[in-house]
Every structure is written in C-alpha cells, then in structure tokens.
Amino acid sequence: MMSIRTEDLNISVPKKRIVEGASIHVDDGEFVGLLGPNGSGKSTMLKTIYRTMKRESGDIWLDDKPLDSITLKDSALMLSVVTQHNYYNFDFKVEEVVSMGRTPHKKPMEMDNAEDRKIVHDCLEKVNMLDFKDRNFSSLSGGEQQRIILARALAQSTPCLILDEPTNHLDIKYQLEVLDIVKSLGCTTLCALHDLNLAAQYCDRIYILDHGHVVREGTPQEVITEEMIMEIYGTKASVDIHPKTGMMNIVYFPAHYAKKME
Amino acid sequence: MRLRTGYHVPQNPFPFTEGGSLRGSPPMELGKLTTAGLCIVLTIVMIVVMCASVFIGAVDIPFETVIRIMVYKIFGIGDVSDIPTYMISIVWRLYAPRAVLGLIVGVGLALAGVVMQAMVQNPLADPYILGISSGASLGATFAILMGATVLGGTMFASFGVEACAFIGAIGTSTLVFILSSIGGKMTTTKLILSGVIISSLCGAFSNLIVYLEPDAEGMRSLSFWLMGSLSTIDYNSVTQCGIAVLIGVVFFATQMRNLNAMMLGDSTATTLGVDLSKLRKVYIIITSLIIAIIVCKCGIIGFVGLIIPHLTRGLVGTNHWKLLPVAILIGAIFMLSADIVARTLAASEIPIGIITSLCGAPVFAYIMLKRSYGFGGASE
Numbered sequence: 001m002m003s004i005r006t007e008d009l010n011i012s013v014p015k016k017r018i019v020e021g022a023s024i025h026v027d028d029g030e031f032v033g034l035l036g037p038n039g040s041g042k043s044t045m046l047k048t049i050y051r052t053m054k055r056e057s058g059d060i061w062l063d064d065k066p067l068d069s070i071t072l073k074d075s076a077l078m079l080s081v082v083t084q085h086n087y088y089n090f091d092f093k094v095e096e097v098v099s100m101g102r103t104p105h106k107k108p109m110e111m112d113n114a115e116d117r118k119i120v121h122d123c124l125e126k127v128n129m130l131d132f133k134d135r136n137f138s139s140l141s142g143g144e145q146q147r148i149i150l151a152r153a154l155a156q157s158t159p160c161l162i163l164d165e166p167t168n169h170l171d172i173k174y175q176l177e178v179l180d181i182v183k184s185l186g187c188t189t190l191c192a193l194h195d196l197n198l199a200a201q202y203c204d205r206i207y208i209l210d211h212g213h214v215v216r217e218g219t220p221q222e223v224i225t226e227e228m229i230m231e232i233y234g235t236k237a238s239v240d241i242h243p244k245t246g247m248m249n250i251v252y253f254p255a256h257y258a259k260k261m262e
Numbered sequence: 263m264r265l266r267t268g269y270h271v272p273q274n275p276f277p278f279t280e281g282g283s284l285r286g287s288p289p290m291e292l293g294k295l296t297t298a299g300l301c302i303v304l305t306i307v308m309i310v311v312m313c314a315s316v317f318i319g320a321v322d323i324p325f326e327t328v329i330r331i332m333v334y335k336i337f338g339i340g341d342v343s344d345i346p347t348y349m350i351s352i353v354w355r356l357y358a359p360r361a362v363l364g365l366i367v368g369v370g371l372a373l374a375g376v377v378m379q380a381m382v383q384n385p386l387a388d389p390y391i392l393g394i395s396s397g398a399s400l401g402a403t404f405a406i407l408m409g410a411t412v413l414g415g416t417m418f419a420s421f422g423v424e425a426c427a428f429i430g431a432i433g434t435s436t437l438v439f440i441l442s443s444i445g446g447k448m449t450t451t452k453l454i455l456s457g458v459i460i461s462s463l464c465g466a467f468s469n470l471i472v473y474l475e476p477d478a479e480g481m482r483s484l485s486f487w488l489m490g491s492l493s494t495i496d497y498n499s500v501t502q503c504g505i506a507v508l509i510g511v512v513f514f515a516t517q518m519r520n521l522n523a524m525m526l527g528d529s530t531a532t533t534l535g536v537d538l539s540k541l542r543k544v545y546i547i548i549t550s551l552i553i554a555i556i557v558c559k560c561g562i563i564g565f566v567g568l569i570i571p572h573l574t575r576g577l578v579g580t581n582h583w584k585l586l587p588v589a590i591l592i593g594a595i596f597m598l599s600a601d602i603v604a605r606t607l608a609a610s611e612i613p614i615g616i617i618t619s620l621c622g623a624p625v626f627a628y629i630m631l632k633r634s635y636g637f638g639g640a641s642e
Contacts, residue, residue: 052529076535083529089383090525090580103523104535109516111583156534 002063002078002159002188003027004049009058011041011048011212018044019212022058026160026190031183033199033220034192036209037233042192045209046164049190050081062160076104080156082163086149088137094148095133098123101155123154126181142169150178154185163191167198200224200248208232220248297584300577304591308365311598315361316353318602323349332358359500363492364598366500367563368570370507370556372593374549375567376574376586377514380521381545382453383528388567389553392457393434395564396464398550398557401430403468407475424502427558431550434460439546489613490561492601499559506555510548514586517541521582563597563615565622570596572625 004026011019019041026032034042047053049060051072060067062078070078080101092100099112099120106112112120124130127147137145146169153161161182167175175195179202182189193199199206200220208216208223210232216223229237235252242249253261317328327345331353334342342350371389378387389395405426441456442449514521523536531538556563570593571585578584600617607617 047529050533052532071535072532072537073535076533079533081530081533086526086530088526089385090379090575092525092580096522096579096581097526100523100526100534103519106519108519110519 003061004079004160004162004188004190005061005064006045006049007059007061009045009048009060010056011044011053012056017056017212019048019209022209022212022214024190024207024214024217026188028188029186031189031191031202031204033203033206034190034209035194035196035199035206035223038194040209041212042209043164046081046162046190046192050079050162051075073104076156076158078158079160079162080153080158082146082150082153082161082166084146084165084168086145091136091138093133094129094135094137094140095120095124097137097148098133098151098155101152101157104156119155119157120151123151124148126154127151128177143171143174146170147174147178150181154181158187160188161185161190163189165192165194167193167195196224196229196250197248200250224248224250297578297588301587301591304588304595308591308595308598311595311602312361312365315364315598315602316357318606323353328353355496359495359497360492360601361598363495363500363503363560364601365594366503366507367492367556367560368566368594368597369590370503370510370552370593371563371566371597372570372574372589373507373510373514373586374552375593376571376582376589377521377545377549378567379571380524380582381542383525384453385572386454386568388565388571389549390562390564390567391454391461393438393460393464394431394550394553395557395562396461396468397430397432397434398427398554399430399562400434400464400468400471401426401428401554402558403471404430407471424555424558428551428554430464431554431557432547434464435546435550439542490563490615490618491611491613492560492604493611495559503555503559506552510552511590513548517545518582518586521586522580525580561613561615564619565625566593566597566618569622569625 005024007023009019009022010017022041022045024032024034034045036042044053048055049067051067062070062075067075099116101123102112102116102119105116121130121133124133127150129144129147129151132140132144132148137148140148146166150166163182166178166182170178175198179198182191183202191203193203203220205218206216206220206223207214208228215232216228224239226237226239229235229239229250229252237250237252239248239250241247313332316332317325327349330340331342331345331350334340335354335358374394375388378389378392379385381387382392402423405423438453438456438460441459442452520531520536520541523531523534524538524541526534528538571589574585574589574592578588596618597614600614600621604612604614604617
C-alpha cells in the first residue's frame with residue numbers, strides 16, 4: 001500500500017499565496033491528474049510534496065506517515081519525480097543520468113553493481129532510448145531528454161511517481177508512449193497535465209486547481225465538462241464520446257469559430 | 263576479401279551493440295578499466311615529474327649522487343658516507359620536501375576545485391574565484407602582521423596563523439553563499455559577482471594591513487600572498503598540508519555519489535534523497551580547511567582549482583568516480599611542472615602563482631566563450 005495525501009495545504013511565496021487549503025489524496029495504484037490553468041499552483045503543490053519547496057501550513061502524508069518524519073533518503077525510496085526543464089551545467093552521459101536514479105538505494109561510496117546496471121539497461125529499454133545510452137545528455141532533443149528523465153525515475157524503483165507535465169516538448173507519439181509506460185507500471189501516480197484529452201484518457205481521478213484552490217474533484221467524466229472548461233479556462237468547448245474510441249473527446253472552439261456560431 | 267564498388271553499407275562489427283548515434287560528438291570513451299589504466303599512467307608520470315623536480319633543483323649535484331641519496335633516505339639502502347653533508351641536506355632538506363609539497367598542493371587544489379564546482383553546479387567555481395583563498399590570505403596576513411598587537415592578551419592570542427586563515431576561509435565562503443542567495447535563488451552570475459566582491463574586499467583589507475605595517479616583512483608577505491610560492495618549506499609544513507589534504511581525499515572518496523547527484527541541481531538531488539543543505543556545510547568546512555592550510559604555507563596559487571577539473575572532464579567526463587581520481591593526479595603533475603618552470607625559467611625564482619595564472623587565465627576565457635558549457639542559463 002502506498003498513498004499520497006495532503007490536508008489543508010497552504011503554500012506561499014513572499015506576498016503571495018500560491019496554494020490555499022488544498023486537500024488531495026492519491027490511493028494505492030491510482031493514477032490521479034492535477035489539472036488547472038497556467039499559474040494555478042499545480043507545480044508548486046507538487047514541489048511541496050516532493051520536498052523541494054516548503055509549505056506554510058497543512059499536512060502531507062506519504063504511505064500514511066507524516067512527510068516531516070521521513071528522511072530525505074527514505075522519501076526518495078518511496079517517491080520518484082519527473083519534472084520539466086531539466087538543464088545541467090555539466091554534461092553527463094545518458095547512461096550516467098539514468099544510473100543516478102539508483103542513488104537512494106546506495107551508500108555514497110558504493111559503486112553500481114550488475115543488478116543496478118541491469119535496472120538501468122531495462123529502464124532505458126522501456127523508454128525506447130537504449131541506443132542513446134552513450135550519448136551526451138545535452139546533445140539530445142527536449143523530448144529525448146524528457147524520456148531519459150523518466151527512465152531515471154523508473155530506475156529509482158519507487159512505488160509512487162510524481163510527474164509535472166511530463167508530456168511537454170514531446171511529439172504526440174511520445175506523449176502517449178510516456179503516459180502508457182507510466183500507466184503500465186501500476187504505480188501510485190500524481191501527474192500534473194494540461195491536455196484535457198490526455199487527462200481524460202489516462203486518469204482514474206482528476207483534481208482541478210484554480211487560483212490555488214481545489215475547485216473540482218472526481219472521475220474524468222464527472223469533472224471534464226463544457227461548463228467546467230468555460231468557467232475555469234474561459235473557453236468554449238464540446239465534450240463528447242468519440243464514436244470510434246468510445247473515449248471522451250474534448251474539442252475547443254477558437255474565438256473566430258465561436259463568433260460564427262452565435 | 264572482396265572489393266566492393268559503389269556505396270556499401272558499413273556493417274556493425276558488434277552485433278549486440280548499437281551504433282546508431284549520429285548527432286553530437288561521441289564522448290571520449292574511457293571505460294572503467296581504462297580509467298584505472300589512465301590513473302596508473304598518471305601515477306607513473308607524477309613520480310617521474312617528482313624525481314625531475316628534485317634533480318632539477320639540485321642541478322649542481324651529479325645525477326647519480328641524487329639517486330643514491332634518495333634511495334638511502336627512503337629505503338635505507340646503500341651508503342652515503344662519501345657524499346658531502348651539504349649535498350645530502352640540499353637534496354633531502356630542500357628539494358625533496360618541495361617536490362612532496364608540490365604534489366600535495368596540486369592534489370588539494372584540484373580536489374577543492376572539483377568539489378566546489380559540484381557544490382555550486384557551476385563550471386566557474388574554484389577556491390580563488392569564490393574568494394576562499396583571499397579570505398584565508400586575509401586571516402593569515404592579519405595573524406602574522408597584526409595578530410600580536412591586536413589579539414595580544416586575549417583568548418585568541420594563542421590562535422596560530424593557520425587558525426586565522428581557516429576562520430577567514432570559512433567566513434568568506436559563508437559570506438559568498440549568503441550574498442549570492444539573497445533575494446531568491448542562487449544564480450551563476452550572483453555567485454561569481456559575490457565571489458569577486460568578497461575577494462576584492464579581503465584583498466583590500468589584506469593590503470591595508472600590509473600598508474599599516476610597512477616593513478620589509480610586510481612587503482615580502484604581500485608578494486607571497488598574492489603570487490604564491492613553494493619555496494618556504496620544511497617537513498613540518500609538508501606534514502600539515504599533507505594531513506589536511508589527506509583528510510579531504512579520504513572524505514570525498516566516500517562522496518562520489520552525492521557529488522554526482524549534486525551536479526543535477528538542487529531539486530533533482532533532493533528527489534534522489536541527497537540532503538544538499540547538510541552536505542554543503544560539511545563540504546565547505548573541509549574545502550576551507552584544505553585551502554586555509556595551503557594558503558598559509560604557499561600563498562594564493564590561482565586557477566589550479568579551476569583549470570584542472572575542466573581539463574579532466576574533457577578526458578573522462580563528469581562522472582566523479584572517474585573525475586576525482588584523475589583530477590587529483592593531473593593536479594599534482596601540473597603543480598610539480600609549474601614549480602619546475604617557476605624555478606628554471608629565469609635566473610631567480612618566479613612566484614608559482616604567476617605561472618599558474620598565465621596558464622589559467624586563457625583557459626578561463628576559453629570556458630567563458632565556449633557555449634556548450636552552457637553556464638549561466640536557467641536551471642531546473
């Protein structure tokens with residue numbers, strides 16, 4: 001059992017409250033999406049959960065243990081993270097970047113053994129980047145780098161995964177591929193997304209964040225509605241079941257089209 | 263063998279490896295074994311340069327005599343009763359410790375450079391740029407020239423030059439870190455500028471102290487602190503430097519994984535379970551200790567901590583498992599060579615800091631201009 005839970009989470013930067021009273025939970029094996037317009041506090045909230053930002057008040061539990069009672073190393077064994085914008089001042093080889101996912105499993109002076117190398121190999125294979133293992137990380141395209149970062153998170157072998165807009169920079173093929181990989185792991189997953197169609201296809205449950213408040217919660221069918229999109233995103237849209245896939249299909253109406261309809 | 267005409271498809275001679283990467287230059291591949299091989303080669307080179315350092319110093323003494331003295335002193339083999347005592351003391355008391363000190367200082371500066379660059383994830387960091395050397399120098403100058411008058415009678419009077427240098431080093435590095443993280447995230451620009459600010463402040467105070475005590479000792483110290491030298495040595499200095507550097511080498515040998523994780527940036531390191539704020543403090547204390555002792559004994563020797571890590575990364579990459587051992591060996595070789603050049607280039611000895619800066623400044627410029635290092639941009 002591995003779950004993530006927050007209660008009444010408040011996060012502020014000087015003079016501005018970013019997240020206010022946010023309570024969410026991700027149950028064991030669940031794929032939960034965190035949606036909301038730009039600046040709604042998605043990334044901030046995730047950062048607080050993966051401990052690179054401090055919260056003002058509220059509680060966070062990992063596996064029903066208060067986050068503050070878990071050492072950094074132990075939380076790194078429970079939770080791996082895929083963020084956007086990974087940029088390094090120094091160049092590593094792809095294989096080295098992925099093998100750093102093994103860090104929390106090792107003592108600082110312990111070298112990688114055959115098992116670690118196998119895990120790194122398998123993770124690179126899983127994201128279809130095995131051919132790139134000897135390349136320099138900086139020589140890869142944004143999408144390729146994103147898949148390497150996913151491979152590093154996989155190499156960390158944690159029961160929970162946090163992803164912050166993992167499909168940014170990716171071609172459609174790889175957007176689907178990355179989310180398919182994550183979904184196939186069956187991990188407890190909390191994922192910030194901004195593509196509503198992807199969210200509808202992959203998420204078990206969705207939270208909508210707006211101006212730092214959790215304003216909607218439920219299954220994709222319950223949450224993603226024409227009314228919600230108008231209210232939160234200020235955009236006219238139609239939400240239907242696609243005749244071929246049987247899945248939800250969201251189409252946005254650009255302003256020039258919306259005008260024509262009136 | 264069949265001659266092919268026209269184009270042919272090159273076959274991959276290793277069917278189980280993929281050779282498909284086209285973009286980007288392939289990293290220079292020095293596998294685990296070859297890194298070990300490289301270390302052995304460098305160790306041999308280092309020993310040769312050390313011997314050369316002793317021979318070149320004792321230029322008036324026959325080659326064979328030098329060898330006999332060294333063999334006798336180190337292994338206790340042979341007999342030196344027919345060699346004049348002054349020759350033995352020149353070799354054993356003057357040039358042998360100098361060679362050992364060169365090795366230790368080279369190792370210490372290269373190590374400090376590698377660690378500082380990892381610690382701030384910045385290719386321009388080194389003890390000199392970040393003001394730690396100047397801080398140590400200020401502390402030491404203060405202790406030598408004013409210590410007795412200002413501190414006399416207080417509980418600090420018993421503090422030695424080394425202790426003051428250490429306090430200076432820790433103080434400046436802490437100040438630089440605080441100054442560069444005021445008002446948000448620590449950026450490259452702020453860090454380098456803070457280093458320059460603190461550095462010039464310390465330099466100004468050092469000069470002021472020397473100016474207020476305008477005697478021969480003061481002037482000699484000034485040139486010593488600014489340009490460095492391996493000339494004022496005895497086995498005592500060698501031992502002190504040796505202990506500090508050894509502590510550093512042993513400690514950081516256990517930190518390879520953390521150093522690697524640090525290079526990925528603060529937030530990634532945190533998600534990998536590496537507690538940066540705690541480690542940074544320990545790393546600063548240990549590097550400051552190394553730099554303080556080296557500055558006390560040899561003055562400020564600039565740029566070694568900057569160029570050696572970069573040179574080494576070009577050879578073996580960023581992975582500290584390979585970088586650290588190779589960098590300290592190259593650092594030792596560089597330092598010993600620079601000392602040989604300093605002694606032989608002109609009729610009288612040139613301060614070694616001049617030689618290292620002459621090599622270092624162009625490398626610094628090259629790093630700045632080479633875009634692929636990509637410093638100063640956004641970070642995660």
